[in-house]
Amino acid sequence: MASKHSNWPNPAEAPALDDLAKCVHCGLCVNSCPTYAVTGLEVESPRGRIYLARAVEEGRIELTAAVQGHWDLCLQCRACEAVCPSGVPYGRIMEHARAQLDTAASTGRGGRRLRKFLLRRVLARPRILAAAVTPVRWLANSPLRGIGRRTRLLRLGPALARGEAQLPRHIGKPLRAGDSLPAVLGASxxxxxxxxxxxxxxxxxxxxxxxxxxxxxxxxxxxxxxxxxxxxxxxxxxxxxxxxxxxxxxxxxxxxxxxxxxxxxxxxxxxxxxxxxxxxxxxxxxxxxxxxxxxxxxxxxxxxAALAEQPAASFPARVTYQDPCHLAHAQRIREQPRNLLRTIDGCDLVETPGADLCCGAAGLYSLVQPAMSAELRSRKASQFRDAAPDVIVTANPGCQLQYEAAVREAGITARVMHIAELLDEAQSAAADSS
Ligand code: SF4
Ligand code: SF4
Incomplete structure (x- = not known):
């Protein structure tokens, strides 16, 4: 609940004072923050962003465009939340801080309205989303894509080039709610x-x-x-x-x-x-x-990882696992994916520095904050160049798309796979050879 003197334009959705008050400004979160790592600025750190929210809450500052900009640059990766000894629910605070921005006077209102429209009217409507993805699937799978990349076609604008760079190498058939999956005989x-x-x-x-x-x-x-x-x-x-x-x-x-x-x-x-x-x-x-x-x-x-049955699997390759933020930091799941990879014969699991540091995908972030997103992607590209993996594996679609672009940027030939795809291929190979 916002205080009566707060400057929140949408008090009903304001960050809770109890959540904000948990922050004791110790700064233990600061060095885990990707945007602080890139900028070195306190206002681009979790502590700085919480301090700004507290100042708005207490009516000491207005919700200016500059304050909004500092919150907008946050990736909502929640690396800060995972290391905070006071249990500050940073993800929740930032969602409620962002809920203020639609009603705040801001130079970015047009963009915000467009984003809201797309999220509500396209993403959340299965038929419209399917229609929107159809030409994207065609482009991703088309041989014209390689030609387009080398010609002026994809140089029409940086946004188009960025979007193309992040497309998977191939987009398969969709699998939607209500589709049937093969029956499993004797399933437990x-x-x-x-x-x-x-x-x-x-x-x-x-x-x-x-x-x-x-x-x-x-x-x-x-x-x-x-x-x-x-x-x-x-x-x-x-x-x-x-x-x-x-x-x-x-x-x-x-x-x-x-x-x-x-x-x-x-x-x-x-x-x-x-x-x-x-x-x-x-x-x-x-x-x-x-x-x-x-x-x-x-x-x-x-x-x-928790199931008793762990099928034989074989995948002789140098593999690096990159933690999705919302798996490592929000769900605190780090070991289970690595343990699954360790069960695979021939899988040489190599760790890269900062495997759990955000790749810059972060939902729509790469579209709305392209410069910071590109900087974080470049850091990953450089780590991939050094580690020279055969496969980069992760467990989140947005990260997969960002790693496709990082691989191209690094000039390496590594495959980018979801961990389910790698396990499937490894189990199938073991079954074929037995
Ligand atoms: S968010 Fe947590 S770790 Fe960061 S300054 Fe506040 S109390 Fe310290
Ligand atoms: S969510 Fe991520 S980017 Fe945002 S303040 Fe926390 S660590 Fe930094």
């Missing part, structure tokens, strides 16, 4: 595969790989109808009302599948869904259901 358990929005449209191959890996572990995955976008990007952009609406839709859609676990192979979605209880805590009709739903959510690596 059924799990709901969360299909998501972009994940289902662009990373259908990852979903199918996830289902095959789970099937080898005795789990039948179902892509239940009615589920949709998790709302993470809406919450990060400060559109908390719509994020809550999407959370309610998923809770309703998957109610009939309880108590089956909900397996999520996108770290950003999983982190958001594990927090449905938090985001809907003020909704008397949904609060308890949201907590029950959240308790069913498992990241794919968390779920697969």
């Amino acid at each position: 358990e059924t799990a709901v595969l969360f299909t998501g929005c972009v994940m289902g449209e662009v990373f259908g191959d990852v979903h199918r790989a996830t289902a095959r890996v789970l099937a080898r572990q005795g789990v039948a995955a179902i892509a239940s109808a009615g589920q949709g976008c998790c709302g993470a990007l809406h919450a990060h952009a400060g559109d908390l009302a719509f994020a809550r609406e999407l959370a309610r839709r998923n809770i309703d859609a998957l109610a009939g599948t309880a108590p089956a676990p909900i397996v999520v192979n996108s770290a950003g979605c999983g982190a958001a869904m594990k927090e449905y209880g938090d985001i809907l805590s003020g909704d008397t009709a949904y609060a308890a259901r949201a907590r029950e739903f959240a308790a069913r959510v498992r990241d794919f690596t968390e779920y697969a």
